[in-house]
Amino acid sequence: MAVRFDKPWIAIADGLSQLRGQMGVFQLAGEAQQVIFVGYAGGLSLHGLKGEVNQAIKDYSHAKFLRYEITTSYLSRYKEILMVHKADFGELPEHSPEVKLGRLSPAGSPAS
Amino acid sequence: MDLNLTEEQDLIIGMVRRFVREEILPLEMYLDPDADELPETERLRLIEKTKAMGLYGLDIPPEYGGPDIDLVTRTLLAVEMSQHRAGLYAPCYGTFGGAGLAQLFEATDAQKEKYLYPTLRGEKRGFFGLSEPSGGSDPARAIQTKAVQDGDDWVINGGKLWISSADKADFGLVFARTDADKGRNGVTCFIVDTDAPGFHVRRIVHTLRSAHYATELQFEDLRVPKENILGGLNKGFAIANDRLTRQRIPYAAGCIGVAIKAQEMALEYVPQRETFGAPLSTRQSIQWMLVDNDMDIKQSLWITLEAAHKAQQGEEFRKEAAMAKLAATEAGGRVVDRCMQMYGGLGVAKDLPFERWFREMRIRRIGEGPSEVQRHVIARELLGSSLR
Ligand SMILES: Cc1cc2nc3c(=O)[nH]c(=O)nc-3n(C[C@H](O)[C@H](O)[C@H](O)COP(=O)(O)OP(=O)(O)OC[C@H]3O[C@@H](n4cnc5c(N)ncnc54)[C@H](O)[C@@H]3O)c2cc1C
Numbered sequence: 233m234a235v236r237f238d239k240p241w242i243a244i245a246d247g248l249s250q251l252r253g254q255m256g257v258f259q260l261a262g263e264a265q266q267v268i269f270v271g272y273a274g275g276l277s278l279h280g281l282k283g284e285v286n287q288a289i290k291d292y293s294h295a296k297f298l299r300y301e302i303t304t305s306y307l308s309r310y311k312e313i314l315m316v317h318k319a320d321f322g323e324l325p326e327h328s329p330e331v332k333l334g335r336l337s338p339a340g341s342p343a344s
Numbered sequence: 345m346d347l348n349l350t351e352e353q354d355l356i357i358g359m360v361r362r363f364v365r366e367e368i369l370p371l372e373m374y375l376d377p378d379a380d381e382l383p384e385t386e387r388l389r390l391i392e393k394t395k396a397m398g399l400y401g402l403d404i405p406p407e408y409g410g411p412d413i414d415l416v417t418r419t420l421l422a423v424e425m426s427q428h429r430a431g432l433y434a435p436c437y438g439t440f441g442g443a444g445l446a447q448l449f450e451a452t453d454a455q456k457e458k459y460l461y462p463t464l465r466g467e468k469r470g471f472f473g474l475s476e477p478s479g480g481s482d483p484a485r486a487i488q489t490k491a492v493q494d495g496d497d498w499v500i501n502g503g504k505l506w507i508s509s510a511d512k513a514d515f516g517l518v519f520a521r522t523d524a525d526k527g528r529n530g531v532t533c534f535i536v537d538t539d540a541p542g543f544h545v546r547r548i549v550h551t552l553r554s555a556h557y558a559t560e561l562q563f564e565d566l567r568v569p570k571e572n573i574l575g576g577l578n579k580g581f582a583i584a585n586d587r588l589t590r591q592r593i594p595y596a597a598g599c600i601g602v603a604i605k606a607q608e609m610a611l612e613y614v615p616q617r618e619t620f621g622a623p624l625s626t627r628q629s630i631q632w633m634l635v636d637n638d639m640d641i642k643q644s645l646w647i648t649l650e651a652a653h654k655a656q657q658g659e660e661f662r663k664e665a666a667m668a669k670l671a672a673t674e675a676g677g678r679v680v681d682r683c684m685q686m687y688g689g690l691g692v693a694k695d696l697p698f699e700r701w702f703r704e705m706r707i708r709r710i711g712e713g714p715s716e717v718q719r720h721v722i723a724r725e726l727l728g729s730s731l732r
Binding site (some may be wrong): 233235274275276303304305306307308309311312315332333334335336337338339 | 376377378379381509510511512513538544545546547548550551553554555557562694
């Protein structure tokens, strides 16, 4: 698994039709494909990724793009994605809540 | 060894048992099933409680301000503290505090000031960096990370794999080869600061354990002052060995606690659940699973308490600690597996803790030295140390 989220962005509408009830992590991006939110669907999530993404796009209506990974390691992957974002951009995504994080210095440079 | 609990042991164990049942279990109903942290307000509230109970910092020796509780009692308390969903890797979510890396009690005064005391006050955290991609079972041969002296510093290059919580640590113990020709006598333990240039946590290593995860480290010309050598040049392997041996006792205790809780849940469930017109508890195959669980729990508990007792008496306990780790991790896995079976579909659902215990218990047969290595340690004690 790549440390950085390396899947291509998909338009929200296309993404929503693919989502099912699995556990996993996701990112939402604005018009310029800048990450605005990172979320996860865990053991308490109703309808898994589908439910969590639907809620997040209601909360952040300016989200235009989505990408996701299905994983049962949703907590460690969620924290890793946030730490990588912080290492690459110096701050958390616009709408990410404050989370207790460690510090990563991933090799390579941020993907687009 | 007296197998009866003293009045004092009974009292303290009762307090911790109530704490787990009245404080931890209700909180877990609202936490993610994989969580290893409490919300900060709850964490601080519960720390106040454990301090009021006089049980905060259980592993801290009394001369450093810890409550003066002997190792056998602490082992029994570790069995109690793990009896909840996160109990294997986050017993009581850390609200009983801890001594951190025990080797620091052997550090120099300056090292204690910089690393040990802040750890005891909860201001700093450390990691234990022994395993490498080249292997963790036999670190004496596998360590490839090198440290080379340069003036008053040592310069470390290499990497570590599987290191728990290094991303959140302020410092760590890193074992590096300082003399290529001396095998296990050519390994030194360095205390490294995680904010030093050249120290990198490259990634999280995702495993069956989503919380309290492991990481991969890389060292690129990481400079460490010679004052940060712990325990002397080329003496690192003894430090690693000592830590691994001592750690096997609480590691075993955690597995036993989870097994006890799983068995308690099964004993509640099988008289109520009916199939084919009769409760599960009337079926011999179910009864035998419960009997096997009880035997697994008792056997591993006695072996573990014997190891704790020997360590407490200052006797040699390497063999007993290895036996405890081996017995409890394997028994714990069997018990959780049988309980899942008795619960049917619910046993594998995230609604109940079994699936988390099952995943995390599987790691216990590998972490801190795999079962085969424990057997190897025991065989060496039985046959003589000439065995490689
Ligand atoms: C989640 C997790 C967290 C960890 N945290 C830490 C940490 O914080 N710090 C740290 O230093 N390490 C840590 N470890 C590493 C752990 O201690 C090693 O994984 C373990 O020692 C085994 O090493 P290895 O994975 O390299 O397996 P190897 O050494 O390659 O062994 C592979 C397998 O070979 C078998 N084997 C080994 N020796 C023998 C033998 N003599 N006879 C027969 N069979 C044998 C065993 O079945 C073993 O599982 C962690 C590991 C995990 C999974």
